[in-house]
């Protein structure tokens with residue numbers, strides 16, 4: 001049998017997370033190709049009669065879920081969620097994540113933080129010993145973007161992180177703008193030896209709206225690989 005593709009693995013992880021969904025739940029819906037599989041599978045359950053109310057983390061996910069007939073609310077309408085399911089760009093053994101490759105990190109973090117449980121779904125290529133192989137996205141306000149970028153460079157140099165900090169561009173060269181109207185700096189340093197310290201320092205910079213280090217948020221990471229699906233943490237209620 002041929003090895004499953006990365007896309008098939010993402011769908012397998014999404015299917016495991018779907019088992020944690022129960023009728024009546026309020027759900028956060030992540031963003032990205034893996035989260036899109038979850039939304040797709042959830043849509044089929046909703047069509048079959050599952051009653052849930054969902055808060056999407058991006059306009060892209062909102063459009064997908066709406067097209068599938070998934071009942072939607074804003075986070076203001078449903079400010080306390082039972083479960084959020086989302087992908088990640090990287091995770092380590094402590095379930096620390098880098099997120100934001102799809103540019104939705106701010107809403108993803110707000111929604112995850114409003115959830116009792118946060119299940120991350122990934123294929124095995126996202127597992128790392130040390131975070132940082134994937135460039136860290138940092139969302140910034142457009143006002144004073146150059147000053148904020150210099151500040152991010154200073155702070156990261158102080159922590160011994162050497163690399164590039166640059167604005168994310170769209171294909172064609174235009175600057176990428178998030179759903180919330182912010183910009184993203186992609187910070188490519190390689191191994192981040194102390195993600196907790198970096199998270200604290202970035203959060204303290206005026207102009208940084210949010211960063212893509214998700215620490216202490218994931219309650220489970222479902223990892224689909226060629227040898228099957230393994231779960232770090234607990235997908236079920238405690």
Ligand SMILES: O=C(CO)[C@H](O)[C@H](O)COP(=O)(O)O
Nearest residue numbers: 032033034087100101102104
């Ligand atoms: O953080 C994200 C979007 O902001 C995504 O979860 C992350 O980029 C992973 O995406 P994919 O599932 O397509 O690999």
